[in-house]
Amino acid sequence: MTERLILLTLFGLTVVAAWAASRWWLSLRVQRLQRVDAPPELDALGLAPTQPAILYFTTTTCGICRLQQAPALRQVTQRLSGRVSVHQLDAVAAESLARYYGVLTVPTTVVLDHQRRPLHVNHGLAPANQLMQQLAAIEWSSPALPGATISTGA
Template identity: 35%
Template sequence: MADFSLRLIILLLVCVLVAIIVVSGRILVARRRQQALAAEPLSIDSSGKDGDEPLVRILAFSSEDCRQCHTLQQPALERLLKQSGGDRIEAVHVDAVTQHDLTERYKVLTVPTTVVLDTEGNAHAVNYGFANTQKLQEQINAILGVSVS
């Protein structure tokens, strides 16, 4: 009976430890996301290709050896641009390894990471890990004030 009790106590301690680690990780990610959203606006030309409508940009952080970046995130961005016609949305590919200034500015934790910038260059959304086409479209619609029924 004592052996069973000891095993049960060890199991409970491991569960508590795992729960603490998970909660701590979520808090860290939430803080980093808040810092990224509070970053200074990125000063880039925000006019569209025709020059009269503002442009929404998606910074797509990746690396050369990131399989998920190339097999999932890149096709999702291409679908998004194809669906939108590409005239008010632009995807900018950022090498997270070599462009340390942007990686630090937007608190990139992993690749792929996408940062959706509004028409003023402010970070509107930060997606750590793969963000599908629908999620990115919803974030862009929120910026542009488009309602989807």
């Protein structure tokens, strides 16, 4: 009985260590992306240089994207009254951008500051309050613009 308890404890610690290591690796990846130039594919999206943006990677078959992530993103744009733009990208069609940001699953959201540096990469569902907290850390470089924008890209 004691051996089983020890094995179960070791297994639990291994799972926690693996989770912590993956989170650490993902944070290092975002830090590396902040130090390099933005990919040229971002120019085609028409990101405003004075406001932060969210890149929203999805696919046509992603149910959680349509049912939960898209409404959360609409809620964020409504709350921020045009101070952030959301760009929806098909992860398959925009493969180079998906690879650049390390998209492992859909939905994935990438929070960019006004200089196009990634501040957060959210793999999986990112609720509106989480996105709001991530955007709150950005220094807004311009006053609120009329109307938030949500665009669908390639």
